[in-house]
Amino acid sequence: MIINLILKLRLIIGLLILMTVWQAVALAELVNPKYFPRIDAIVVAFRDMIAEDNLLEAAQLTFSRAFMGLIGASALGIGLAILSEVLPWFRLGFRVIANVLLPIPPAALVPMAIFMLGLGPELYAFIILMVAVWPPFLNGVAALHGTNDVQLRTARMLGCTDWQTLWQVRLPAAMPEIFAGIRYAATICLIAAIVCEMLAGRDGLGFMLFKKAFGQRIPDVFALMFLCALMGAVLNGATNFARHWVTGWNLKMQEVAR
Amino acid sequence: MEIILAARHVSKSYGAAPIIRGLGFTFHAGEFVSLVGPSGCGKTTLLMCLAGLLPIDAGVLTFQGKPVVGVPDGMAVVFQDYSRSLFPWKTNLENVRFGTRRSTGLSRANATERARALIDAVGLSGYEDHYPWQLSGGMQQRIAIARGLASQSRLLLLDEPLAAVDAQTRADLQDLLLSLAQRFNQTCLLVTHDVDEAVYMADRVLVLAPRPTQIDMEVRVELRKARDQISSREEPEFLRARHEILSRIRAMRKPGVTIGDH
Numbered sequence: 403m404i405i406n407l408i409l410k411l412r413l414i415i416g417l418l419i420l421m422t423v424w425q426a427v428a429l430a431e432l433v434n435p436k437y438f439p440r441i442d443a444i445v446v447a448f449r450d451m452i453a454e455d456n457l458l459e460a461a462q463l464t465f466s467r468a469f470m471g472l473i474g475a476s477a478l479g480i481g482l483a484i485l486s487e488v489l490p491w492f493r494l495g496f497r498v499i500a501n502v503l504l505p506i507p508p509a510a511l512v513p514m515a516i517f518m519l520g521l522g523p524e525l526y527a528f529i530i531l532m533v534a535v536w537p538p539f540l541n542g543v544a545a546l547h548g549t550n551d552v553q554l555r556t557a558r559m560l561g562c563t564d565w566q567t568l569w570q571v572r573l574p575a576a577m578p579e580i581f582a583g584i585r586y587a588a589t590i591c592l593i594a595a596i597v598c599e600m601l602a603g604r605d606g607l608g609f610m611l612f613k614k615a616f617g618q619r620i621p622d623v624f625a626l627m628f629l630c631a632l633m634g635a636v637l638n639g640a641t642n643f644a645r646h647w648v649t650g651w652n653l654k655m656q657e658v659a660r
Numbered sequence: 661m662e663i664i665l666a667a668r669h670v671s672k673s674y675g676a677a678p679i680i681r682g683l684g685f686t687f688h689a690g691e692f693v694s695l696v697g698p699s700g701c702g703k704t705t706l707l708m709c710l711a712g713l714l715p716i717d718a719g720v721l722t723f724q725g726k727p728v729v730g731v732p733d734g735m736a737v738v739f740q741d742y743s744r745s746l747f748p749w750k751t752n753l754e755n756v757r758f759g760t761r762r763s764t765g766l767s768r769a770n771a772t773e774r775a776r777a778l779i780d781a782v783g784l785s786g787y788e789d790h791y792p793w794q795l796s797g798g799m800q801q802r803i804a805i806a807r808g809l810a811s812q813s814r815l816l817l818l819d820e821p822l823a824a825v826d827a828q829t830r831a832d833l834q835d836l837l838l839s840l841a842q843r844f845n846q847t848c849l850l851v852t853h854d855v856d857e858a859v860y861m862a863d864r865v866l867v868l869a870p871r872p873t874q875i876d877m878e879v880r881v882e883l884r885k886a887r888d889q890i891s892s893r894e895e896p897e898f899l900r901a902r903h904e905i906l907s908r909i910r911a912m913r914k915p916g917v918t919i920g921d922h
Contacts, residue, residue: 553745558730558731658794
């Protein structure tokens, strides 16, 4: 009973513990208070930024970039994985391209992309897709390729064509693994959106973070940092919601197996 | 009587290794035939060839008079590995309904109705909205059998369907299969390594020789169509057929070679 309650409230409890320790450290001035503000100072900074700096608008902008990027990267990743599975020449050719593009960090892409695409939504779309498409793509390729023989035979026995087998059997069977990739991509999307905003220097939370940091507005920086963390949690929550919706069967099946 | 499945000089190899060589038989409509043989004698390969899931290298294989190329309409397979063969993202009803997709011109409502009726026929009504993995092994195989029947095929190929369930469940499922075969007028081909099961279920038992596989012996089982787990197994005819097959399989084993499970 009590354990269950603790498990359910673990996020809130964890946050409370963090805030308590934070406040204690700040009050005891164990760290230079200039760089380690009290919780109440951070809350005030947060409130002021909402009133003066259009914080919520910036947050909305950053979140929508990361979120739309995640949806795009997932769709593109799955699409490319299907193409790779269906067309052997595409798989071979794209693997070479993927090996070159895969290790590029988002920050390294931004300057060139700004020259080519300007500062509009294309920039964000390009950067986020370039870095976040890989986990759903790679997991998709592996999972689509690894559909078990009995399921494939069953599909043929039931009269499925190759396309029907792909849509009705291989893709549903691959979804749990693809979603593991999408969860990972969610984190990357937020990182990419914020880095991009920092370097593009026009709007969004990333831009505000840089501006406040250079202005030595330490409580503001901490408030923005917490907001980014919250945004990461929300994005993760949204991904989990979709994962339960699409592959709930798999999660329940694992529970039964345990 | 109508010939439903016929094989003549059928051969199949994996690379240089011959699996089946010169195999021939005919199955008539309404028959229940068991294929039995020692482990590793190519039973499953043979069944995959019969189902059109593996191409044959030589010979002629016809289903309802037409050569088998790909899985023909009118044929359904129940696989041994029910836990993989049932789609875990589909409910039991959806799995069985998926089995109707070979029946052209069937509306969704009618397909659902047929699936419900079949789930009821295998004794699992009330479990339509459960998922296969929420059921025991025996129950999962019942769903797989219902799916096999859903296309209203003429020939049901059973690939060791009961090898993975416990003894009591196996006996129940044997009787269920027999009653369903009669009720739905299915010609059945049961592949098994269990001689008792082969005799109990069938009108005719074909004994396979070890690789390269061919028919080694045919044994007719002159028992009443309605079988009983206790009395049928005590009848002299059952014991005779069992004795004949077991002696033959034992004689096939070369001295010093033990034939184990794979």
